[in-house]
Amino acid sequence: MAVDTTGTLPVVDGSVAEVFIRDWHEWHRRHTAVLADPHGFLAVTGLHWLTSEPQRLPGAPGEWSTGAEGVEVTLDADEELVVDGAVVRGRYVFGVIPERGGINAAWGDAVIEVAKRGGHDIVRPRHPDHPLRAEYAGTPTFPPHPRWAVAGRYVPFDHPRPTTVGAAVEGLQHVYHAPGRIEFEIDGQALSLTAFEGRTPGSLSVLFTDVTSGVTTYAANRALALDAPDPDGRVVLDFNRATNLPCAYTDFATCPLPPAENRLPVAIEAGEKIPYERG
Known part of the structure; x- marks a missing residue:
């Protein structure tokens, strides 16, 4: 395999790339089904x-x-x-x-x-x-590409840090405990994201914005779920699986906003775009 100089995971081609894209489509189909559940946020x-x-x-x-x-x-x-x-x-x-x-x-x-x-x-x-x-017709996305599966390193804090963030509802605040941060590179630029606890033990979740926010992606936030780091702290940030939060679709959500340090100064042209309902 050739190595991508952007700092992402190794470039893949042929049948490996086909599996990558097929797995992404299956993941997004399941994600969309949850959103469109009869009693989901829509x-x-x-x-x-x-x-x-x-x-x-x-x-x-x-x-x-x-x-x-x-x-x-x-x-x-x-x-x-x-x-x-x-x-x-x-x-x-x-x-x-x-x-x-x-x-x-x-x-x-x-x-x-x-x-x-x-x-x-x-x-x-x-x-x-x-x-x-x-009337939900799905959510537009960037085409999935292995370039956006980025290798990262999880750096735990000495103690989980209570982190106060804003919300989609003006005046509301949420407090989360951040166990650590994730360090990574895109196009040679060193970046990091404060991570919150994920839905399953050991897993992580990050909220972020980037240069595409408010242009091609939802302005307030996007979310990315991560598997638990391996024993050496290695994680993969697959930005192809960056998703909108419910507030991207409805004003009846109280979604948290990213902490200030999670505003990335690069364009993450991957994952879900602005919903048709907000377009």
């Missing part, structure tokens, strides 16, 4: 911030409020929800929801999401027939 019809004052919410049954016992709903006599497989009626207390946690309650063919974001209790109804979901 189905969200509203973002409602709860207070101590009971209120009826569009697209959801009952009156909702939050207080010392956490989130609660009072349903009318002809209303019901299904929570954890059990039918509930009348007054129901969801309890205190942990930060970034949530509970989904079924209501007919809809789901009522009860969650906490940035220290605030919220309700987001999710209806499969929402036009944003019903």
